[in-house]
Amino acid sequence: MAHRRHQQERGLLRRLPLFLLIWGAFSIAMLLPSVHALVLNDHETSRSFLYSCILGLTIVSMIALARAGRPSRHGTLGQLLALLSTFAVLPLFLAIPFHDALKTTSFLNAYFDMVSAITTTGAEMFPDPSRLSAPLHLWRATVGWLGGLVMWIAASAVLAPLSLGGFEVTAQGQPGRIVSGLGQGDLVDSRGRLIRVAVTLTPVYAGLTGVVAILLLAAGETELTAICHAMSVMATSGISPVGGLSGSTAGLTGEAILFLFMFFALSRLTFSSDTATRGHARLDRDPEFLIGLLIVAAVTALLFLRHWSGAIEFNSTENLGLALHALWGGLFTTLSFLSTTGFESADWTEARQWSGLGTPGLILLGLSVIGGGVATTAGGVKLLRVYALYLNGTRELQRLVHPSSVSSAVGRNRRIQRDGAFIAWVFFMLFAISLIAVCVALAAAGLDFEQAMVLSIAALSTTGPLIETATEAPIRLIEMTVAAKVIFCAAMIIGRLETLAIIALITPALWRN
Secondary structure (H helix, E strand, O other): OOOHHHHHHHHHHHHHOHHHHHHHHHHHHHHHHHHHHOOOOOOHHHHHHHHHHHHHHHHHHHHHHHHOOOOOOHHHHHHHHHHHHHHHHHHHHHHHHHHHHHOOOOHHHHHHHHHHOOOOOOOOOOHHHHHHHHHHHHHHHHHHHHHHHHHHHHHHHHHHOOOOOOHHHHHOOOOOOOOOOOOHHHHHHHHHHHHHHHHHHHHHHHHHHHHHHHHHHHOOOHHHHHHHHHHHHHOOOOOOOOOOOHHOOOOHHHHHHHHHHHHOOOOOOOOOOOOOOOOOOOHOOOHHHHHHHHHHHHHHHHHHHHHHHHHHHHOOOHHHHHHHHHHHHHHHHHHHOOOOOOOOHHHHHHHHHHHHOOOOOOHHHHHHHOOOOOOOOOOOHHHHHHHHHHHHHHHHHHHHHHHOOOOOOHHHHHHHHOOHHHHHHHHHHHHHHHHHHHHHHHOOOOOHHHHHHHHHHHHHOOOHHHHHHHHOOOOOOOHOHHHHHHHHHHHHHHHHOOHHHHHHHHOOHHHOO
């Protein structure tokens, strides 16, 4: 009987639209801040989240009953449309309890904050942590965590079959088209694949988050901060209830814990091999992970030498303690921005004081543009595309020396398909065009060039903390015009789904029925 009931429940889930499933999951998640507010005797905030939870589940149930027996006809492309709705439409509902509990801001600001959280951008609309209560901080971190989980699942169940999200570099199919070999099964049972991936990856994602939270608690972190930072590092959202690691009580030990778990954003092979269809499924031979380590090491050395040269001018090179703090601050911050998490080490400030130099904002912007691994929660151009362009450049240089040489795809290079470099270059151009378009739009909305550029990169790379660290004076999002906020929201959604996925949604195959 139990097995039969389980089969019936899975059959019901297969018939429900993906957007409704995600909406229901986020509605249930509202119970977490509701219970937390109840424990703190903040009954008004608790009611806001509880009533919103009931409202959401009621609407989802009514729509599910109305659609009973009418499965989705759009297959995997329809799921891609559901992802777009998740990042663009669902925050309208998620902002209701946030706006009702805060009461001192507009609904647009609340919607902006929810888009920032669910896309794992982590741009701070309210930079003063005391402006928000503890349940609201927990809700922001929870939305970001669930947004990261959605991308973990969608990478394997939606983007991989469509050769999008970085898979166009390795797959044999054209971007936006079902990959041969996977296509027939996915056309018949795309929802079944989605459920199988969700059942497999959700315990891994939740378990890793729990491990980070427990380790942070053992290091002396407070309960709320430990949970929020654990969620943020797994989702690469950079959301913090204490204004970043400078307000953390775990110190260097807490930073070391977060540093280790940031490596999960460099390659999907750190937690799963479900998308490794070509080449080696070993982490020590994964080009993304190796090139990520190379970038971290090289940039850290560059930053340390930069601070060292500045310290020579101030005659403070003999202070070994400050030098070690500067080295650690550069190492942690480099990996943090490469993974698009955006946490800034507490020793980052020590490094600047040691050398007397300002923030190297251009380096942080470049790291965020590169981004993390394919099919992870990180944003940016992605390491695999950078690797494909590197291979293409190396090959062109070899042909200058040996014009008649024959290329061979051996070892780790077998992961890159024949036209992978061309497709990676096309995506890079689309990313650059999107960057220019967003920058021009923000400038037209009243921002100066530097602010528009930083905001554009922060949105398209989903690295919101750039607005606090990449410029000498932090950009106050709450003071932007309504038009600038709407443009920034659209840019965050585009940055999360990527331009190729948006183009794929325009294909006639999606609307043929």
